[in-house]
Amino acid sequence: MGRRVLITGSEGHLGRALRDAFLMLGDDVTGIDLPGMGAEIELDLDDRATAWTYKWEKLKFDIVVCNAKTQTWNCHHQLALYARQCIINISSIYGALGSDPSLYEGTEVEPTPAWYAASKGAMVALTKWQSCNLAPVRSNCVCPGGIFRGHSDNFNRRYAAKVPLGRMATEDDIVGPVLFLCSDAARYITGQVLMVDGGYSAW
Numbered sequence: 001m002g003r004r005v006l007i008t009g010s011e012g013h014l015g016r017a018l019r020d021a022f023l024m025l026g027d028d029v030t031g032i033d034l035p036g037m038g039a040e041i042e043l044d045l046d047d048r049a050t051a052w053t054y055k056w057e058k059l060k061f062d063i064v065v066c067n068a069k070t071q072t073w074n075c076h077h078q079l080a081l082y083a084r085q086c087i088i089n090i091s092s093i094y095g096a097l098g099s100d101p102s103l104y105e106g107t108e109v110e111p112t113p114a115w116y117a118a119s120k121g122a123m124v125a126l127t128k129w130q131s132c133n134l135a136p137v138r139s140n141c142v143c144p145g146g147i148f149r150g151h152s153d154n155f156n157r158r159y160a161a162k163v164p165l166g167r168m169a170t171e172d173d174i175v176g177p178v179l180f181l182c183s184d185a186a187r188y189i190t191g192q193v194l195m196v197d198g199g200y201s202a203w
């Protein structure tokens with residue numbers, strides 16, 4: 001399609017799946033990730049001293065996908081200002097819902113820390129602000145549920161029991177909704193928060 005796409009956290013699990021999907025559509029992808037991760041732009045987005053002095057204005061993007069697992073929202077917002085068509089903010093179910101500590105007890109998975117919930121909640125609020133203040137650029141938020149990454153049967157079973165569709169997510173489950181929200185089919189959708197969680201939030 002020839003769109004210019006910026007993806008933060010491009011070398012992580014979801015970032016790589018998103019990069020591949022946009023490339024398959026014929027888009028031009030630029031990734032940002034931490035130094036040493038192999039992205040086109042190597043930068044710690046949580047380090048204001050370097051991230052905020054980067055010459056972003058020399059870059060022009062149609063789509064900005066804010067996917068990196070940063071602790072702060074501010075730098076993602078600075079980047080989003082360079083989107084000409086649409087912004088996707090990747091949040092989490094835990095940006096909109098509390099996490100149930102009993103899910104994690106006696107499993108290998110660490111409970112969700114407070115900073116994570118707060119940073120993901122910020123992406124939801126930012127989406128609302130951007131949609132009202134940056135239009136006609138569209139801004140939407142995707143909240144994935146837990147993505148399966150070789151978790152133990154114990155955790156996987158417990159998690160799946162909380163999901164109407166009966167399983168954890170895969171990266172591909174998240175990619176489709178992102179592509180839809182970036183497409184012309186979603187041209188009248190902005191400021192929305194899409195839970196992509198197999199129904200976790202619907203109980």
Ligand SMILES: NC(=O)c1ccc[n+]([C@@H]2O[C@H](COP(=O)([O-])OP(=O)(O)OC[C@H]3O[C@@H](n4cnc5c(N)ncnc54)[C@H](O)[C@@H]3O)[C@@H](O)[C@H]2O)c1
Nearest residue numbers: 009011012013014034044045046067068069092144146147
């Ligand atoms: N994995 C899940 O179950 C899950 C569930 C809900 C939401 N999410 C969200 O999906 C997004 C992608 O997560 P993932 O599972 O692919 O994680 P991941 O750890 O595989 O990838 C995250 C990427 O972000 C990069 N990153 C982290 N801090 C950064 C910084 N300060 N500056 C630049 N890059 C930085 C990392 O190097 C990594 O490549 C995250 O925003 C995460 O919160 C993940």
